[in-house]
Amino acid sequence: MNTEASSPSATRPNLAAVAALAGVSASTASLAFSGAGPVSETTRAKVLAAAKSLNYAGPDPRAQSLRRGRSGIIGVVIEDRLRDAFRDPINIAMLDGIADELGTAGLALLLLTETGEAGADISLAPMDAVILVGCSTQLDRSVTVFRQRGIPVVAIEAERMPDVFPIDLDNRDASARGARHLSSLGHTNVAIVSLPLEESHARGPITREREAASSSYTATQRSLGVRDVFPAARGVVSAGSFIEEGLIAGRALLERGDKPTAIIAQSDLLAVGVIRAAEELGIGVPAQLSVLGFDGVHVEGLAPYELTTLVQPAVEKGSAAGRAVIELLEGGHPEPVAFESELRVGNTTGPAS
Amino acid sequence: MNTEASSPSATRPNLAAVAALAGVSASTASLAFSGAGPVSETTRAKVLAAAKSLNYAGPDPRAQSLRRGRSGIIGVVIEDRLRDAFRDPINIAMLDGIADELGTAGLALLLLTETGEAGADISLAPMDAVILVGCSTQLDRSVTVFRQRGIPVVAIEAERMPDVFPIDLDNRDASARGARHLSSLGHTNVAIVSLPLEESHARGPITREREAASSSYTATQRSLGVRDVFPAARGVVSAGSFIEEGLIAGRALLERGDKPTAIIAQSDLLAVGVIRAAEELGIGVPAQLSVLGFDGVHVEGLAPYELTTLVQPAVEKGSAAGRAVIELLEGGHPEPVAFESELRVGNTTGPAS
DNA sequence: CTGTTAGCGCGTTCAC
DNA sequence: GTGAACGCGCTAACAG
Numbered sequence: 119m120n121t122e123a124s125s126p127s128a129t130r131p132n133l134a135a136v137a138a139l140a141g142v143s144a145s146t147a148s149l150a151f152s153g154a155g156p157v158s159e160t161t162r163a164k165v166l167a168a169a170k171s172l173n174y175a176g177p178d179p180r181a182q183s184l185r186r187g188r189s190g191i192i193g194v195v196i197e198d199r200l201r202d203a204f205r206d207p208i209n210i211a212m213l214d215g216i217a218d219e220l221g222t223a224g225l226a227l228l229l230l231t232e233t234g235e236a237g238a239d240i241s242l243a244p245m246d247a248v249i250l251v252g253c254s255t256q257l258d259r260s261v262t263v264f265r266q267r268g269i270p271v272v273a274i275e276a277e278r279m280p281d282v283f284p285i286d287l288d289n290r291d292a293s294a295r296g297a298r299h300l301s302s303l304g305h306t307n308v309a310i311v312s313l314p315l316e317e318s319h320a321r322g323p324i325t326r327e328r329e330a331a332s333s334s335y336t337a338t339q340r341s342l343g344v345r346d347v348f349p350a351a352r353g354v355v356s357a358g359s360f361i362e363e364g365l366i367a368g369r370a371l372l373e374r375g376d377k378p379t380a381i382i383a384q385s386d387l388l389a390v391g392v393i394r395a396a397e398e399l400g401i402g403v404p405a406q407l408s409v410l411g412f413d414g415v416h417v418e419g420l421a422p423y424e425l426t427t428l429v430q431p432a433v434e435k436g437s438a439a440g441r442a443v444i445e446l447l448e449g450g451h452p453e454p455v456a457f458e459s460e461l462r463v464g465n466t467t468g469p470a471s
Numbered sequence: 472m473n474t475e476a477s478s479p480s481a482t483r484p485n486l487a488a489v490a491a492l493a494g495v496s497a498s499t500a501s502l503a504f505s506g507a508g509p510v511s512e513t514t515r516a517k518v519l520a521a522a523k524s525l526n527y528a529g530p531d532p533r534a535q536s537l538r539r540g541r542s543g544i545i546g547v548v549i550e551d552r553l554r555d556a557f558r559d560p561i562n563i564a565m566l567d568g569i570a571d572e573l574g575t576a577g578l579a580l581l582l583l584t585e586t587g588e589a590g591a592d593i594s595l596a597p598m599d600a601v602i603l604v605g606c607s608t609q610l611d612r613s614v615t616v617f618r619q620r621g622i623p624v625v626a627i628e629a630e631r632m633p634d635v636f637p638i639d640l641d642n643r644d645a646s647a648r649g650a651r652h653l654s655s656l657g658h659t660n661v662a663i664v665s666l667p668l669e670e671s672h673a674r675g676p677i678t679r680e681r682e683a684a685s686s687s688y689t690a691t692q693r694s695l696g697v698r699d700v701f702p703a704a705r706g707v708v709s710a711g712s713f714i715e716e717g718l719i720a721g722r723a724l725l726e727r728g729d730k731p732t733a734i735i736a737q738s739d740l741l742a743v744g745v746i747r748a749a750e751e752l753g754i755g756v757p758a759q760l761s762v763l764g765f766d767g768v769h770v771e772g773l774a775p776y777e778l779t780t781l782v783q784p785a786v787e788k789g790s791a792a793g794r795a796v797i798e799l800l801e802g803g804h805p806e807p808v809a810f811e812s813e814l815r816v817g818n819t820t821g822p823a824s
Numbered sequence: 825c826t827g828t829t830a831g832c833g834c835g836t837t838c839a840c
Numbered sequence: 841g842t843g844a845a846c847g848c849g850c851t852a853a854c855a856g
Contacts, residue, residue, distance in 0.1 A: 130620070130621055132848090132849055132850085133849065133850060133851095134849075134850090142826075142827085143826065143827045143828075144827090144849090144850075144851085145826080145827070145828080145829095145850090145851070145852085145853095146825090146826055146827075148850065148851055148852095149825095149826090149851090152851085154851090155825090155826095156825055156826090157825075157826085158825065158826090161825080161826080173619050174619070175594070175616050175619035175620045176594070176616075177849080177850065177851090178537075178848090178849055178850075179595055179596060179597040179598075180533070180536040180537045180540070180542055180597045180848085180849080180850095181537050181832095181848070181849035181850045181851090182849085182850065182851080183533040183536065183537070183597055184531075184533045184534050184536070184537045184832055184833070184834090184848090184849080184850075185831090185832055185849080185850045185851050185852085186832090186850090186851075186852095187533070187832075189533060189596075189597060190595065190596060191544070191581065191596060191597075199567065199570075200563065200566055200567045200570045201563060201564065201567035204557055204563045204566075204567075205560075205563070207558075210553065210554060210557045210558070211554065213553055213557075214552065214553045214554035214557075217552075217553045217582070217584065221584065224595075226581050226582075226583060226596045227581070227582045227583075228544065228579050228580065228581050228582070229570070229579075229580045229581070229582050230579060230580075231570065231574065241528070241529070242532055242543065242577075242579075243532055243542075243543060243544060243579045244532040244533045244536055244542060244544075244597065245532075263528050263529075266526050266527070266528035267483070267528045268483055361771060390771075417771070417772075418714060418743075418770065418771050418772045419770075419771050419772010419773065420772065485832090485833055485834085486833065486834060486835095487833075487834090495842075495843085496842065496843045496844070497833090497834080497835090497843090497844095498834095498835070498836075498837095498842080498843065498844080498845095499841085499842055499843070501834065501835055501836090502835090502841095502842090505835080507835085508836095508841090509841060509842095510841075510842085511841060511842090514841080514842080530833080530834065530835090531832090531833055531834075533832085533833080533834095534832075534833035534834045534835090534848095535833085535834065535835085537832090537833080537834075537848055537849070537850090538833080538834045538835050538836085538847090538848055539834090539835075539848090540848075
């Protein structure tokens with residue numbers, strides 16, 4: 119491997135060098151490249167020729183960033199490890215929405231995770247704005263830094279914070295709607311399978327203490343929505359939005375004596391796991407157990423089931439975040455955005471037995 | 472939303488301002504922040520106090536980038552749209568390997584796609600190095616730019632290019648090994664389901680012309696490996712590594728008169744689709760049709776099948792790329808890396824009928 | 825249309 | 841330990 123330049127001169131050419139060779143001033147050369155100002159064709163040609171002969175690849179983005187005060191980079195902060203976050207298609211859909219919008223605007227997407235010492239890095243990168251997705255309140259400190267720097271922050275499904283632009287989802291209302299669907303089918307003994315509540319992703323029963331200390335806004339809101347209808351609903355916390363976790367949680371709820379007649383899972387993947395657990399234990403769905411999901415993603419191999427779930431507009435959530443970032447960068451004051459989920463009734467919920 | 476500073480002064484504080492308030496020189500203040508040089512505790516405290524009172528959030532990353540000639544940002548170029556690329560778990564695994572290694576080194580990951588005009592952006596971001604993953608030769612132009620800039624380029628599974636550090640996978644050998652497995656089972660009528668060959672992701676039969684013009688190194692190599700064993704193997708090209716595409720391709724191959732007794736899919740997702748197609752058509756797997764995959768990822772809902780496939784070390788591929796980038800940035804000259812896949816025999820391949 | 829003049833905000837020599 | 845000066849590479853103002 120020869121990464122170094124093969125030319126004898128060790129230093130890379132800069133705009134000044136190109137300008138000198140072309141016999142023009144640096145600012146003229148700059149204009150020739152950016153095309154931002156009036157430059158004669160002949161001058162531009164001279165500059166480009168000089169650039170080619172010096173092997174100059176164009177203005178240095180780092181210097182441009184400093185001078186313009188913009189790097190063209192938008193940070194996207196994901197809570198989990200990548201491999202965890204991307205295992206749930208809902209996150210990919212959202213990210214796709216973001217990427218689409220940013221790409222169109224010529225902005226690049228910096229993928230950041232909220233892991234440990236990365237908290238240091240998080241404020242170290244030259245970003246113009248930040249999108250927090252489903253992030254914990256752990257980020258308070260980082261948000262403070264962004265605010266000080268004057269970097270706009272957009273948060274998807276997060277607690278309201280001052281100077282943080284919100285993209286909301288009706289997690290609570292939608293969950294309540296789903297719960298009412300079950301209620302109308304006659305269910306009263308309902309259990310919840312919750313998304314992780316803490317950064318530790320610990321499993322176990324949902325308790326008041328854990329809920330109070332929860333750092334997951336989405337999980338908490340969805341539980342609250344269920345309790346609006348079933349105040350006494352109990353539940354377990356999963357270690358992540360995976361099918362296997364739903365399986366584990368489902369077993370925990372269905373192997374005991376006081377079996378629920380309906381389980382409300384906080385994601386489709388969890389719901390699928392719950393269905394697997396029921397199959398395993400010989401419990402018929404929906405005859406003996408109704409299962410409700412959340413998200414409305416397509417899960418492979420679920421046939422012949424068609425999951426009853428709350429369909430959320432994931433891609434739109436992402437693109438709304440992207441648009442908000444762009445508008446904020448342009449100095450605009452966009453209106454907060456709130457999305458609604460829709461109950462889609464499949465064949466995994468039925469009358470209470 | 473109030474993104475602007477609430478303080479009366481419109482300009483953000485800089486290091487000089489902090490230094491002035493603390494009554495020290497700018498260089499001393501710089502050292503106080505970076506901790507790179509000897510500064511007395513009292514001086515540092517003064518500087519930090521001044522910073523706090525001015526609401527100074529620390530050195531500007533953009534200026535640091537320029538001064539140090541490093542931005543701490545590594546570009547990762549993905550061929551497809553995000554939503555396509557991340558639909559295949561193999562890509563997520565690899566990305567996770569990359570992110571892990573970069574994160575540990577304090578580097579951030581800039582996600583770039585190869586779509587249309589993004590080609591312009593691709594060289595515009597302040598990156599220290601680039602990782603190309605499974606990218607087409609379309610990138611030649613960009614690679615040229617990177618080379619001129621002296622930006623190290625690492626390519627995962629790409630054609631060899633000068634000054635591009637390769638991370639290879641034994642696509643051809645592994646495919647040949649898989650083909651021999653089928654050959655040893657007595658198969659002679661074998662068909663291929665290929666990954667997309669062109670950027671257009673067009674479906675259709677594999678032809679000499681298309682293969683010659685192919686921009687997908689991985690697809691081409693895997694086909695070549697099969698032909699090393701079955702020189703006459705025919706096949707179809709899919710529009711992406713998805714289950715539905717495997718289904719479409721499987722139908723195309725199995726609905727005609729001259730049915731193959733074995734199908735070699737170039738990814739596990741495609742293989743699963745092929746199995747679905749067989750089920751649909753009442754063709755027993757592996758009794759009447761053997762199916763071979765590639766990747767070794769876990770696919771939900773495949774039971775009772777256990778796919779015969781070539782298991783590749785995806786995460787390791789990613790982390791190797793990360794490590795290579797880091798070493799190159801440190802001026803090192805790492806050895807090229809090549810990974811091997813392993814044939815894992817499941818129950819989707821059997822004797823030719 | 826082009827040149828001149830100033831910085832952007834910081835880190836790094838050197839001296840003291 | 842600390843300060844003074846310089847320059848990273850570029851671009852936004854103004855002149856002409």
